[in-house]
Amino acid sequence: MSIEFKDFTFKYQSLDKPTLKNINLKIEQGEKVVIIGPSGSGKSTLGQCLNGLIPNSYQGDIKGVLTINGIGTSSFDMHQFTKHVGTVLQDTDSQFVGLSIGEDIAFALENQLVSTVDMYPLVKATAKMVDLEAMLGHSPHDLSGGQKQRVSLAGILVDDVDIFLFDEPLASLDPKTGKRIIEIIDQLHKKQSKTTIIIEHRLEDVLHRDVDRIILMDNGEIVSDSTPDELLASGLLQQHGIREPLYLSALKAAQCTITPQDNPSCLSRMPLNKFQREVELWFKTKQEKAVYTAQLPLLEIENLTYSYDGEQNALEDVSFTVNKGEFLSILGKNGSGKSTITKLLMGVLETDAGRFLLNGEDLSGLSIFERSNKIGVVMQNPNHMISHHMIFDEIAFGLRNRGMDEQQIDKKVVDILKLCGLKKYRNWPIDALSYGQKKRVTIASILVLDPELLILDEPTSGQDYHNYTSMLAFIRELNLKLGITVVIISHDMHLVLEYTTRSIVISDSKLIADAPMTEVFSQPKLLDKANLATTSLFQLAQMLNIDDANDFMLHFINQDKVVA
16 A cells, blocks of 8 residues: 655644654655654654544644545544554554553554454464563563563554554664564565554664665755665765664774665675775774773672562572672563562562662662662653653753752752753753753753763663664763762664673573673573574674674774763
């Protein structure tokens, strides 16, 4: 089923200027298209026009025409849109309708009056595709972020629609599960010839399977509509703040000239022998390894055990130390227990066994509020943290709770807004922000409180490369200059590679590694056990027969920091 935007402009009622400007775009029946762009570029708004949320849920002024299969959609109600377009939303919690995973997957079939006899095997087979077959009786709201995303995906896989629309389908997924989802999407596209549209920040992960075109948006406009190879060779990604594949960044750092004919969208198809000499010369300039110095412990986690149901442990006898001034990562597959550590640390859950010591003080005697004065936690989903209508009030909330006077609050909030790239949004309502912009608001609301330990749960979720790089460069500056200790819980291997020095790896409730980050990233079997994956930087080193992949990654990271 084809899609066409003709001279299409859209302006939200709450904003003065249009979010989409004069969009002209045609997607043919059966095409597989990726839409990328910085946060606030209009790509998610374009998706909302396609699935009917605009104008049925979000009102505004529309100019121009959107047609689906040649039929204008201006008179479509929500039901007519959902007959054609199946959507997996970025915010999965807003998409659940059933009390169990099975009910949620079956919802579309019930609407189609499919008999129970036919429904059950179809739901089971679909759940198996996304590795949820054993969890059909669980509530979707009890799942990890990645598991929720798979439930949403299963919910549209059973539906008989002509267009699949995926809005950030990889946002909460570990690398291995993310690859599986991309493979499932690819299989569906090939077998059923569905028109498939993927809106995603993680471009390298999406390119795990071939796509027909990539649409690059910025400032509400289409700035590029080309093949993946043409776009990756063009330099436009960097110009518009989009993360290019790691292997491409490394080749460019080695002064290699990349053309579309070099197949830059797929590492395995690139003629790497052509670049061997430049890369070897670049690698020879590597600096001596930094000497490790002993650090004082800030947070000590001792023999931590916890079970949600009293039967299966979410964490089992986990022990590790976070040192003062560290920038540390906690890695693991969806549901491995990573985020559970944070809930126990903050007192939201009570440990079955084990304890937390902060500066030698046992936290068990402190309330949630008392702990929050020492430890700042930025949750994965910004909608779970936001409680105010206006951005300024949201960031000022914690300071007002501490009794600070308004003049001081005004200065601190404005300073943080500026540092977080949000100053121009000072008087905006939060509802007018994109998911990624909301994420920055929640980070700002924690940073303004000057925490001693900062924990970021999936900080890149919904964030474009430019914005999260600016944010984390700022956090790294706090880490280096003020000594604030940072712990990142993430599936984003690029983020971990660039910013952290040590990694804690959790798999099936147990700690399986506590080592320098590049050492962890050089062990494919270990990463596979945790549903993680080696980065394309490691793969590039192997394909170029570099003896020490660990050193190769360190050289890239150190040079990247110098460039930044």
